[in-house]
Amino acid sequence: MTDAQYENWLANLSANRILLAELHHAGGIEYVATGGFISRPTDANPNRPYIDILSKAVDISTRIDGVAGFGRLELFDNGEITDWVDRAWHGHPIILRLGAPDWPLDDFRVLARGRNAGLKESRRGVIMFDMEDESSIFDQQIDTGELPDASGPVPLALGSVYNAPAYLLSTAPYAFKASYLAVTALTPKDNGDDTVISTVDLANGSFELSASLVGTLTVDIEEQHNTPLAVCQWVADYYGVPLGDVDLPSYTVGLYYNSDVTGRQILDELCEGLGAYWYRNALGELVIQQHKEALTPDLGLVVDEIEEDKIRLIDTQPPWRALTLRYRRNYSTLSTVSGDVEQNNPSEAARLRNEWRESRASQSVSYYPLAEQAERAERNSVIQNEADANTERDRLLALRGVRRDVWSIEAFTPPVQAGMAIAVDHPRLAGRIGRVTNVNRSPTRGTTNLELWL
Numbered sequence: 001m002t003d004a005q006y007e008n009w010l011a012n013l014s015a016n017r018i019l020l021a022e023l024h025h026a027g028g029i030e031y032v033a034t035g036g037f038i039s040r041p042t043d044a045n046p047n048r049p050y051i052d053i054l055s056k057a058v059d060i061s062t063r064i065d066g067v068a069g070f071g072r073l074e075l076f077d078n079g080e081i082t083d084w085v086d087r088a089w090h091g092h093p094i095i096l097r098l099g100a101p102d103w104p105l106d107d108f109r110v111l112a113r114g115r116n117a118g119l120k121e122s123r124r125g126v127i128m129f130d131m132e133d134e135s136s137i138f139d140q141q142i143d144t145g146e147l148p149d150a151s152g153p154v155p156l157a158l159g160s161v162y163n164a165p166a167y168l169l170s171t172a173p174y175a176f177k178a179s180y181l182a183v184t185a186l187t188p189k190d191n192g193d194d195t196v197i198s199t200v201d202l203a204n205g206s207f208e209l210s211a212s213l214v215g216t217l218t219v220d221i222e223e224q225h226n227t228p229l230a231v232c233q234w235v236a237d238y239y240g241v242p243l244g245d246v247d248l249p250s251y252t253v254g255l256y257y258n259s260d261v262t263g264r265q266i267l268d269e270l271c272e273g274l275g276a277y278w279y280r281n282a283l284g285e286l287v288i289q290q291h292k293e294a295l296t297p298d299l300g301l302v303v304d305e306i307e308e309d310k311i312r313l314i315d316t317q318p319p320w321r322a323l324t325l326r327y328r329r330n331y332s333t334l335s336t337v338s339g340d341v342e343q344n345n346p347s348e349a350a351r352l353r354n355e356w357r358e359s360r361a362s363q364s365v366s367y368y369p370l371a372e373q374a375e376r377a378e379r380n381s382v383i384q385n386e387a388d389a390n391t392e393r394d395r396l397l398a399l400r401g402v403r404r405d406v407w408s409i410e411a412f413t414p415p416v417q418a419g420m421a422i423a424v425d426h427p428r429l430a431g432r433i434g435r436v437t438n439v440n441r442s443p444t445r446g447t448t449n450l451e452l453w454l
Contacts, residue, residue, distance in 0.1 A: 138263035159226035179205030191215030244285025273381020294421035310410035
């Protein structure tokens, strides 16, 4: 069955549907369904029976902030699965597949992948599990190793990092650690003066000093993952997750962590100042895209596809009067700066004293009745260059140059993904195109709840 044929089937509201679930645990896999089902001998997984004990009330919610939610999986227990309570379920995969009862298993499509959040309830006739989004894997801490003398984790530097602290490895010789990953350049500085004589070990992200210091030691770091795409690829590779669609600019970026950090923290920080969002799709791929105004629709909705009285305005967002985008973070601000730097490069001396550089701009919102109350937004970013920061500042400011509305719609549609653009041919929206920011659907119900940002 082709994808087009599958979508046509989904659009048929009278189609008979069945949801299959593969529940992994420490000792194997259990196969359950919302109806009786056995795969065919010709399927990749032949003659596989699915037990008819899965409740139909399984809702799946996907938002553009990387957070997905699932309803509880309820299993009917007639006494034959009571011993399942004693199995180790927590953290193991759950795979949901949707299709028709008379199809081959190979024609089913993966609807969602998640993680079992553990047994939540067990009573007469019922066993319940909570289901977590697969993105929960990014909540696991990144293991960079430990510094000597219980000084904490080895720092993680990604991309171009300005003025980070360095950590002592040994005193004979004076060796310092700057990065867990191999680097392309290290520039040690003494109170901001980069004329420090040193021997660098790029492969190990460390260096040795040839002379004693006058003041505070810091270091500029250049690591190869210095674009948003490269950072996303590194995070995906670290967690063994396939990388899907990435739509991000090729700005020079830098991120630095000298305490425990997770993949979610890295992705969130990367996206914050780029006006971007991330999530894992039904195939388990990591998707990262910039939030942009919807201009060309991926899908159209007409009046007949929207449930009666199920379209409403739920939020209005005033335009931004101004935006301050912070960039090129200084990870080790100095109270005392080298005299040579003060005299020969006063702008650099100022940077060494301040945590951020700032790119600011404003715009007229006089057309807006509450213009004096329009938001003056502030954002931190991992952008390193002034030109890139100005470009992103202007893009974000233009995106929020008008009032934005959020609409809630309950529609009879094929499954849609967060981030898609949808044109709504309804008297209330008159063909306007919105960006999907939230999707809530039940695989066995014919409707999908959407939130559109216009």
